[in-house]
Amino acid sequence: MATKVPSLFKIGQAIKGRFGTYIITKEYQAGVWAAKNSLKETVVVKSVADHPRVENERDNLRRFQEQTPCIRPILDEVVNTSIPTTIILKHLDTTLLDASIKRNLNRKELKYVSRRVLEAIQVLHADGYVHTADIKPDNVFINYGQGDLRFANVQLGDLGGSYPMDSKWAKEGTPVGAPMWSSPEIIMERPWNTATDIWSFGAMLISLIYGGNFCLFRPRTVSYDHEEYGLEVLKRQFQYFGPFEKEYLEIASPEVVQAIFWLMQEVPAATMTQFHRTTEREVCQSDKDFIGKIMKLDWRQRPTAKELLEDEWWMEPEESRP
Structure with a gap:
């Protein structure tokens, strides 16, 4: 039987980004959470341990998001170096x-x-x-x-x-x-x-x-x-x-x-x-x-x-x- 990997973040946990603090409110799926910013707006948090995918997404979004409004943008990045790369994305409906x-x-x-x-x-x-x-x-x-x-x-x-x-x-x-x-x-x-x-x-x-x-x-x-x-x-x-x-x-x-x-x-x-x-x-x-x-x-x-x-x-x- 496969062992369930513990979630990186807990509901109610505060994580600090470069531009603000975010409170985890829900886990959508493994590696993806909903959170609230200081204005009570919903954002999306992504982080995956031991995998380069989130870091690659961060770099790609920084490269392309200013060129078109048709790519979901990165809003922030968590500054805590003791956890895997964690990005804050725009939330859509x-x-x-x-x-x-x-x-x-x-x-x-x-x-x-x-x-x-x-x-x-x-x-x-x-x-x-x-x-x-x-x-x-x-x-x-x-x-x-x-x-x-x-x-x-x-x-x-x-x-x-x-x-x-x-x-x-x-x-x-x-x-x-x-x-x-x-x-x-x-x-x-x-x-x-x-x-x-x-x-x-x-x-x-x-x-x-x-x-x-x-x-x-x-x-x-x-x-x-x-x-x-x-x-x-x-x-x-x-x-x-x-x-x-x-x-x-x-x-x-x-x-x-x-x-x-x-x-x-x-x-x-x-x-x-x-x-x-x-x-x-x-x-x-x-x-x-x-x-x-x-x-x-x-x-x-x-x-x-x-x-x-x-x-x-x-x-x-x-x-x-x-």
């Missing part, structure tokens, strides 16, 4: 996942959220950084608006796993992120770059179109902790967006070529359910066209965040889809 479960996004909301996530991605990519496949609804944070505006703020969070695309992790194809939202190259443990975030964005967009806790690539046959979970995700990616084009085979390693042949055996052409054939009752044609540009198994064919922000999809009249 909820995650995009919870908001989409509560009520499906309408057309205006879908594009509002998508644009702001892409704007955050573009800032990272412009400096050669990769969010690393954790672009998913529960890593996008929102504040509710008033009146007809459902969302007042949309910010991409969790930059603890963000690294430069020339880092050893990227070059060595280190697996990162949740497989359901990961690109094929990450699942196959091949070198990855900014194009992997574009795939994850597309997977998130599909999820938001369908609504709720839907993910097109969620395996139906194995649990998350199963050793073949990633392979089952890869099979679903191939089923909806395959096959790999022959140009990809020309640059693929022998291991990847072997994996592709395995996929062709596991998912014969007759059993493929290509996404572009989805009925318009489920996904309208303009969405299918936009998603089709994004979800390329060959990462070289995916558009950049900048190119996506300039796509004609944004100009589509609101009344074109019920």
Whole structure:
């Protein structure tokens, strides 16, 4: 039986930052707490012992948060050197996942959220950084608006796993992120770059179109902790967006070529359910066209965040889809 790791902070405990003192009020999950500042405003506290993720998130936020309002900012850092790196983050009302479960996004909301996530991605990519496949609804944070505006703020969070695309992790194809939202190259443990975030964005967009806790690539046959979970995700990616084009085979390693042949055996052409054939009752044609540009198994064919922000999809009249 696994031993439960003691919580770093206790409810009611005061922690001192560079700019203020914060009182812990709630533990959200391991390594994440709610706290109150001196103005009784809620903030988020993050700290993980014996892991560089929080320190990396701190450094990344310092690097990028002044460049865009679409990244959840760091507000403060705890000065106590006897505890692991502890950062204070802006608190938002909820995650995009919870908001989409509560009520499906309408057309205006879908594009509002998508644009702001892409704007955050573009800032990272412009400096050669990769969010690393954790672009998913529960890593996008929102504040509710008033009146007809459902969302007042949309910010991409969790930059603890963000690294430069020339880092050893990227070059060595280190697996990162949740497989359901990961690109094929990450699942196959091949070198990855900014194009992997574009795939994850597309997977998130599909999820938001369908609504709720839907993910097109969620395996139906194995649990998350199963050793073949990633392979089952890869099979679903191939089923909806395959096959790999022959140009990809020309640059693929022998291991990847072997994996592709395995996929062709596991998912014969007759059993493929290509996404572009989805009925318009489920996904309208303009969405299918936009998603089709994004979800390329060959990462070289995916558009950049900048190119996506300039796509004609944004100009589509609101009344074109019920």
